[in-house]
Amino acid sequence: MRRARSDETDEVDDDTPRAAARSRSTPVERWFAAQGWKIFAFQRDTWQAAVRGESGLLHASTGSGKTYAVWFAALQRAVPALGKAGPVLTAPVPIPGAAAKRAKAINQTGLRILWITPMRALAADTARALEAPLSALLPAWTIGSRTGDTSGSERARQLRSLPSTLITTPESLSLLLSQDDAAARFGKLDAIIVDEWHELMGSKRGVQTQLALARLRRWRPDLMVWGLSATLGNLQQSKDALLGVDRGVLVQGKTRKKIVVDTLIPEHPSRFAWAGHLGLQMLPAVVAEIDGHASTLVFTNTRSQAELWYQNLLAARPDWAGRIALHHGSLDRAVREWVELAIKNGQLKAVVCTSSLDLGVDFAPVERVLQIGSARGVARLLQRAGRSGHSPGRVSRVTLVPTNTLELLEAAGARHAVAAGQVEQRPVPETPLDVLVQHLVTIALGGGFRSQELFDEVRTAYSYRALRPDQWQWALDFVARGGQSLIAYPEYQRVVPDADGVDAVYRVPDAAIARRHRMSIGTIVSDASMQVQYLRGARIGTIEEGFIARLRAGDRFLFGGRMLEFVRVHEMTAYVRRATSGSGAVPRWQGGRMPLSSTLAHAVLDCLEEAAHDDYSGPEMQAVKPLLALQQQWSALPTARKLVVEHLHSREGHHLFFYPFAGRLVHVGLAALISYRLAQRRAATFSIAVNDYGFELLSATPIDIAEIFPASDMGGALFSSEHLLEDVIASLNATELTQRRFREIARISGLVFQGYPGQPKSTRQLQASASLFFEVFRKHDAGNLLLTQAQTEVLEQELELQRLRETLEELRGRRLQVCSITRATPFGFPLMVERFREKLSTEKLSDRVARMLQELEKAAAR
């Protein structure tokens, strides 16, 4: 964001340049006037609140002047003269010598404003925007950034003296808090801006930010905090999470009102939707769209999908080489920055990207936004739509490109939801103890803490407002004594009190532990990733270790838009060379899949209800009609009134398909619950496939439909809410869901340390996998609260227990129709070919292995 955009200047406003030029204007007003810009009412509201010392949350969309709303708020807070009528504060062109002297003087006053950004990639651009007014207004003011990308020498320089304004990420801020002189460094801080707070608030990074703010507020009770947020279903909670319950003001900024959502309708919609399919049949239509516009962003949902689309676009239009680019989070920073700059300069015809371009800087030249596949949620769709339409008189428009026929349903649903103004809420994590454990060590490093004081401070953070003393004591014991408070481990050394009693100050005495903690601060969790680098030396990006581990020398894979040949791995780096030709594997990154939001899932169900009444309105529903007709013919059409269950016997085994249309997350829980209840009646192993529309249970042993759905009950017992919590927890233990969740918790709480190149042997002896910790905790410390947290997170975040309960209730209200089918239906097919599967087993392990081995033998004999 650099300036108020011209398409917004058509509104009536009294802040004309002439008005601002009046002698009673403030330096800030004069600077706006000098740029030929007007001041928006919401900007003035923000500044006035800031001058009063109020904190707040500004709700505005990108490119609306929000950056300068909060930037000048912070500046006027730090330097009140900027907001008062009076003479020019400084000469517009300062004399270099004098400026240098002043710079030194101000630098000695230290850090005044902290700017927190969720993405380090945004830091450079933000710095440019923030610097623009300074030469005229505050020439001595310095701006620096400190992120994971900042060089070692720059970090060292900053440690000697922080700039007046520091742009940083939550992780880097935590690192600063872990310095033993942290209190002194932040002693002059006046204001904090949290950019893109909506991106942070729902994650543990947001919790980390809350904790850092609690710390800084304690040192600076008058600290002003402003957050920036895009549209959310729960803005009020967003404000509370940042500022504290019922604190601060909510300022309504400019948000885009005109947003058009439409769909590229395939010419011959297939009647079978294959989830793994990448929708390349839409390639010609996408090529035509790109061709017809100066600059297009093509959003995909996964990095693998981005790689494939980029490759196929190039194959379709070799003449676009050099004019289209690829952008995703695993590419090297230099590559990403080049692409971002090229978009801004209008040099690129199209960029195939992932959520890596959801945030941040404006790309004014972008005319067109395409979304490959479903956007999975309304908020995300709106955000992406907002990437286009910055030229005068244009609306923001996003065009959906369905990758399979069923996504036409989602497209129809998305249009309904946008029209109805339904936007998702973003839940704030509740009492995540792993983040707290990490924070305790951070603060113990950053000058140490007293238990009661830090407990009080942590409770001021929204996510910990309900933190109980016993949970606090557990976390303290975990870092200070190694776990159970009743057992003393003399060898345990992490955080150590310097005395007995309540006045004890907890610190980290061991330098090696301090180093390891600082290396692993952060709550973003991904699988261990490896650098990918040419033999000659140029870096391309990073790929998950798991993918690299499967490669053999000579194997080919697609990455960074190029076909590469794997050569070898050496010290956390995978060396590659360009492959001459041929095809290769595409890396599959973890976590690429977003679940369909509840908001969108319900919108889809509404569309199906209409279809059941033969009401196919809109081009999407018209196009999906043949598929729905076939579904109806072979089986039945699930709606908000009817639950359809299909039963199929195939070579793979016995399948049950359920279609509740409640979204993927709920289906995971529902599938685990139903299969658990079935497996309680008779020991069995189920392989579970899930998508946003339904789920499949596959069993090697026969399923007796009459027994599961007796005429007297019709599934009522299966969908009962009775003993729901017990059954869900039992079903979780029979699957690996909790164990997978624990991976992240183990890393954040410092159990799992990923290591780094050139690490000493001694740290390698401290490496163990999260699953190993999980096992050991389960066996030897079942009361460990991190285990409880893993379970709670699965229940609340992954399975959405409340939604599960509501869904069960809805399902009991629906009429059940069980269809025996002879081949997979249009709805069943995508589930049947789904490769990622959860397992639930109540079989004895050796019985299960014996059965599997027998099947293997049988297969070998065939």
Next chain:
Amino acid sequence: MTANHSSPGGALDIVVLGEQLSLLPQRAVLWRTRKMLIVADIHFGKAAAFRAGGIPVPHGTTRANLDALDALIAAHGVRHIAFLGDFLHARTARAPATLAALQRWREAHPDLTLTLVRGNHDQHAGDPPSQLAVAAVDEPWRVGPLALCHHPQELAGAYVLAGHVHPVVRLAVGRDSLRLPCFTFGTAQATLPAFGAFTGGYEIGGKQDDQLFVCTDDRVFAYPRPA
């Protein structure tokens, strides 16, 4: 290596160079004629080493290892235990509580012969304290036609039993899959699964000519040989 057949207790017997070895589901080998129990990678004190490094691991893993040994000693009349390397996890594994537990265990079995074939972790951790009366030897340690080692290797005139790898294999059938610790038996050498309660596993692709035996909690199964 010749044909195998199931024996009681879920074990599986195989014959290597005329010697009958029982593969136990408890992830150990029993050499019945010598009343010798062979275990690999027990990693005593690993939890303590983690704690010393500031990583809170609950106690109980040493006890679990010793209990598992006790059960096997009682069930099979074991007279001699051979540890195929990595007896102690690290120098910091020599925590007083860990060593005291080992000492008490040793005193409960005064007649047991204990031999450690040194592994890579033992190089750093040092030999077991002398009071434990564990004879530490370098690999290969030849016993009859077998050579007991830590690192997998081939030796002329002997069949090698080794550890170090912590092998596990993925058993996948249709849509179902499991990760199971396993023994691998090749023409000239075998590897044992890790015995330790706090040890991970390394997924092996399964060399085509190796015969795999997978462990569940109560039975050992032969993994079908690839056709």
